[in-house]
Each structure stands twice: as C-alpha cells, then as structure tokens.
Amino acid sequence: MGNNNGRKGPGRREILKSAGAVTATAALMSAVRASFPGGAFAQAAGPETDKVTLGFIALTDAAPLIIAKEKKIFDKYGITGANVAKQASWGTTRDNIVLGSASGGIDGAHILTPLPYLMSLGTVTAENKPTPMYILARLNYQCQGISVSNEFKGLDAKADASPLKEAFAKKKAAGKEVKCAMTFPGGTHDVWIRYWLAAAGIDPDKDVSTIVVPPAQMVANMKVGNMDAFCVGEPWNDQLVHQNIGYTACTTGEVWKDHPEKTLGMRADWVDKNPKAAMAVLMAVMEAQQWCEKMENKAEMANIIGKRQWFNVPPADIIDRIKGDIDYGDGRTVKGSDLLMKFWNGGVSYPYQSHELWFLTENQRWGKLPMDLDTKAIIGKVNREDLWRSAAKNIGAAEADVPKTTSRGKETFFDGKVFDPADPKAYLASLQIKKVA
Template sequence: MSNFSSQFSRRKFLLTAGASAVGSVLLKGCLGNSPSASDMSADAEAIELSPEQVPETTSIKLGYIPIVEATPLVIAQEKGFFKRYGMTDVEVSKQANWASARDKVTLGSQGGGIDGGQWQMPMPHLISEGIITNGQKVPMYVLAQLNTHGNGIAIADIHQGQGLSMDLSGAAEYIKSFPANEGRKFKAAHTFPNVNQDFWIRYWFAAGGIDPDTDIDLLAVPPAETVQGMRNGSMDAFSTGDPWPFRIIAEDIGFMAGLTSELWPYHPEEYLGIRADWVDKHPKATKALLKAIMEAQQWCDKPENRAEMVQIVSSPNYFNIPVAVLEPPYAGNYKMGDGKAEIEDLNMGPLYWTDPRGNVSYPYKSHDLWFLTETIRWGFHREQISDIDTAKQIIDRVNREDLWREAAREAGFSDIPTSTSRGLETFFDDKTFDPENPEAYLNSLAIKRV
C-alpha cells in the first residue's frame, strides 16, 4: 500500500483538504446529514466542465446495501465528488435488502424506484434477461467494480475444534454425518440466491468435497435471522460481508472459517450497475458518475483517509453501526477464532481502486464470465444461460467497460487496463480459471451440475 501516494500524485486529483472541511464532514457524518449543494466539502471542489462533459441531467437515484461494498457511493456523495462533475442531485438511497433493490430497479426512479446502484454479481445480467424479475426484462449495464474482498464464511460456535477452515476437506465427513448427530443436515446461508455470496460458499464447500445441493441445506436468509440462528443453534454457517465477521466474533456467536481474500485473492466483489435506458439517454452524466466514483475509490484506498471514511459510513444516515465495528476490517484486521491466527494485512480487507493484480474499479469482462460460468456449473437458469457462448453474448450486452475507459481518460487517470481480461485466475485449492477456456475450468471441477 505504500505506492498510493505516488499513484495519486500522478492523477488529476485536485483536492484542497483543510482542517475545517474535515471537521465539517465528520460532524455531518456523525449526525447523518448529507451535504447540501451550497455546503459541498472543500475536498472535492467543482471543476470547469467543457461543453462535451456537461451532463444531460444532474440527478439520479442509486440504491445501496449498508455493507462495505457500498462505500464508494457513500464517499462520492459525502465528499462532494458527484457534485464535482456536475451531478448535483444524486440520491444515494439505502435499500432494505437485495430483493427490494431488484424490485425497485425494475420500476426506475420515474416509477418511485431506483435507476441503479450497488449489485452482487451477476444480478445486472439476470435482471437484463428477466431471469429474476418474473420475466420482465430490464436491460442494465455493468459500469464499474466497487471493491475487492470484504467477505468471509462464518461458522457457529458449536463447531469449534472440528477443523472447519478454508481447507474443509478434513471436516467433510463431520459435516456430511451431521444428520445422524443432530437429526438435521448441516445448514448454511447466504443473502441472495445464485450470486456472489452464494457462489463463495458453494465453492468453499465443493472444494472440500461437500456437495452444497445434497450434503447440506443451503438457503437464502437475511443476515439478522442467520446470526440469530447461529446463536440458538439452528444455523451452522453463513457467507457474509463486513461488518458481520467482526460482530460474529465480538459477540461470541461463532468464528471465521476463512475470508474470501483467502479463497480467491483480489477477487471481483460487487459492482455499479445502472439501467440501460438511463445510461443510453444520459451518456455524459454516466461518465460524470463514473469519474466521481473513481475519485471516491482512490480516496478510500489512501490509508490516511480510512479513519474519516469509517466515521462517514458508520453514521446513522448510512450503515448505522458503531465505529468500532468497522475499524478492524478497514485496517485488514480480522480475528478468526477457533485457534486460527489473527489476520493483520490491509491487502486482505476491502480495497477499492488498486491491488497487486491491477485496477480494482475496472469491470473486466473476464470476471463477468467467471460468474456466468459458475451459473452454468450449478445449473442455475438453464433455459436462459445454457452454455458459454450464450454467457458471452449476455456479457457483451451488459458490460460497458468502454464507458469506464472513456471516463477514466477524460478524468486523466493513468491506471487504465489494456485488456478486458485480467487473465488467469487461481483459487485457494489450486484450481484455475482461464477466460480463454472456461470449459477447461468446468471440466476440472469434481462437484457440479453440468
């Protein structure tokens, strides 16, 4: 992380931070009030836009879920980056859950919903195809990756000492025999079916020789209900994002089997996705949003900004959780429990702009392809996504990495990837995903539905 300062000096990142401005933002963050147009943070002064860059509209409504993946949207709002690029009327709206966000994006802001926002993958692709919207196709565009890391797999305390770690192979028989011991199957949960957190926990189980469709019960459950189930002994495992891992350990609910940063280092996490009709009507406004979010991501990754970032996002207006719950993961500090060594590495926690593999924000098509290849692996949505060629066609319709590139060039950012593929990806179990040959990846997997 020591190269952040040099990276920022190379960018047209015209900040004018002052002590009074920082104090003002911290106060507003604690009170939960967003800055007004006349009270924009001095950290992101408005710039003079050329006629070609003036957005067609100044307003959009973006939804978010109060977890660390949403941080760039919150920071772009609170630090004035949206306003900096002429988007003076952005509304960043908290959503109750993923199903609610999905339903609201089908309405659009004109219908009382949202125009886009933060998404687990591949939700934008599934919404575009009408797969999770009761057949109603709402074309969407994937515009940027919001972060990497920030997730893990939590285990209830009753399983301490049974070898439930990232390598699950030694505990496979224990988990498979759970019905004989307890009168029910081992029960695990995630927050929404057929997307990120479902894929993470499925991969983990399958790598350990456990079929998530037959050997256990795997279901979608809201986080609060899952944690309560872990407390009362009716839930065994949870694929979850920060800040839940800290709370699970701190409240003696359970321990962490592992982090997704261990499962797949610098993996794609959640994304910015907006309705295609909004983007097509407002291409300059779309690029203005992207520039603002990119600047917010760069700001987030500067270690010296993390304390202020925690104050802002933890406020009642956003995540509404104690500062102490967010400080450890943002520092890359994770207590794992069950005798595991504590993790103290900033690169193992949430990152927003850059990591050792390159640019975090860029929406690589190769990552979209992994998510849809996993969709095929588990037999999800067979009628609509039957093979790799179909998956690639959907990606070409949904992924707008071209707009990301245009926005980055206009803003003068230098960290622009030269390819739509990040190349070979390697997982903790030494399996590899080559975007040039997804079929080989599928063939290498022992547990699958294809």
C-alpha cells in the same frame, strides 16, 4: 452552499469556491467531450439531469457510493440531486431497479456482480421479464467472509472446509438440517460458499441447505441458531466475532486472491437516456474509490459509513478488516494482511470481462444459467468497460490503474483449480461437484 451574508466583496473562501466550481465545470465538460466524440452536445452546460437514485446494502463495499455522497463528489460533477438509498435486501434492490426511479424505485445500485446479468436475462425477475442492465465499474476486490457457528469451532475449518464434512453429515443423519446462508441465489456470496463447500467434498445442493438471508440479518440469525455457516461481506463477519457467536473460517480472498466483488450497476435505459449524467456518476464513484483506497482515510470511512443513516454499526466493527487486521475468532489474528478490501490501485475499479465470464460459468455450474448461453454476447451487452475507460481518462487516472486488456488472464484458486477465460469448459470439466454433466 454559502452566500456573502451582506459582505460587499468576495472573500478568500468565495474565491476558492469559485475556483473549485470552475475546476468541476472543466472536468464535467471534459467528460461531455469524451462522451460525445465529434463535438455533439458540446454546447450543453452539464449532465442531462442532476438527479440519480442509487441503492446500497449495508456492506462495507458500498463505501464508494456513500463517500461520493458525503464528500459531495457527486455535486462536483453536476449530480447535485444524488440520492443514495438504503435497501433491505438484494431482492429489494432487484425489485427497485426493475421499477426504476420514475416509478418510485432506483436507477442503479451497489450490487452483486452477477445480478445485472441475471436481471438482463430475466432469470431472477418477475415473470422472467428482462430488465437490461449495464455494469459501469467494479467497486471492490475481496474482503468478504465465510463464517461458521461456534458449534463447529474446534474442528479447524479454514479455507479448506473438509473438517466440516463429517460433522455436517453427522448432524444431518441425526435428523437436523444443516443450513448455510448466503445473500442471493447466483450472487457472489452464493458462489463463494458453494465453491468453499464443494472444494471440501460437500455438495451445496445435497449435503446442506443453502438459504437466503439479507446481510444485516446474518449475525442475529446465527445467534438464535438458524444457520451453521454463512457467507457475507463486512462488517458482519467481524461483528459476529466481536459478539462471540461464531468465527471466520476464511476471508474470500483466501479462496481466490484479489477476486472481484461488487459492481456499480445501472439500468441500461437510464444510461442511454442520460449518457453525460451516467459519465458524471461514474467519475464521482471512481474518485470516491480512490479516496477509499487510501489507508489514511480508513478511520474516517469507518466513522462515516457506521452512521445511523448508513449502516447503524459501531465503527469498531468496520475499521479492523478494512485495514487488513483480521481477528478470525478462533485464536488466529493477522495484522496488515493484503486480504483487506481493495477499492482502486492496480485496476480494481475496472470491470474485467474475464471476471464476469467466471461468474456466468459458476452460475452454469450450479444450473442457474443454461449451458448453451451465449456468454460473449451477453457480456458484450452488459459490460460497459468502454465507459469506464472514458471516465478514467477524464479523471486523469494513472496508467498503472488502467488495465490494457479486457481479460486478467488465468485465475488460480486455493485448491489449485485454474479458470482460463479462453476455455471455461475445461474449468467446468475439472470440478468434481457440480450440477452440470
């Protein structure tokens, strides 16, 4: 922050800064009023704390957190001590959230959408001790990838993976393990690769081994032959193609167009203790999502997140797919595809409860959650779309970007399967390969 450096009066820059500060304060106070109907805490000057520690994994969909930090959008809303901290894996993210910042961990994170549920239920935490979480926003739609080793390049496996069924069976019969990697059990990448395999008649629990590999280690592991296929977010699929180690069979948007992906998840106790600060964090991230959405910002975004302290990845490995330019690595190329990563327009940021129900249903499908789980009750605890709506109002979000209901309705997948959030049991019954009866 600058000073007058001995000048006698404020210059134009200082006046503009002062005006910006007034605008930011006004926005923050609007958030405070919205957060506390009836005027409670109306005299407070700002958020309860100016500090928050948020984790991120080196994946392009973490961009809103990084941009909010780099562009000082957190500062604009009074969170001047925002720390956006790189995590080594989703397991590390989980462990650091369980710790919380008071114990050297983190308050929240860019996180796989099902993980706040699995943590709240205690299914993936030490001693199965629940860590209550809130989902405040969806960070992005689609633009993950399912990639395959060059060993299978000639088989023409795409969204339809059935050409791999016989090849995988033959390899397994020869005494070799077929490994399909994802980033965390029950997480989005686990769900996508399982859906993709099962739709092709390949049982992800019997016909192959599903293994866990951190996103940034995917390419190196495929390079040395440790896996046959993987599902991960960008920029790792594009980097794989650039290094000619494998090819992208499909982007996940080809499995489910405009599917939900990552989430802004936070410890429930932090949000409950710091409601105004949580609102400020949420507004900053949402404003950053709006910035990330704009095509004219894509090149700058790639340059920023590619920096050493963030991804340490060449921007060339990031830029193409965030613009919808996809080189699959098998001769297929697409320019300007609508399968690019989406951050904002049309309600992307809104955390639909129907989407979270699908993730819970898929975790039930594969035996990771009990069939008698009260999904409505746990969604009611974790999903904070009410806070999102308040934040959207505070930042003046366009009506077209604020969904009217908590459900996006029926969802149709590439293989014709339909998920009706009003009847998840019918969806489960329609699936041929699953763990549940």
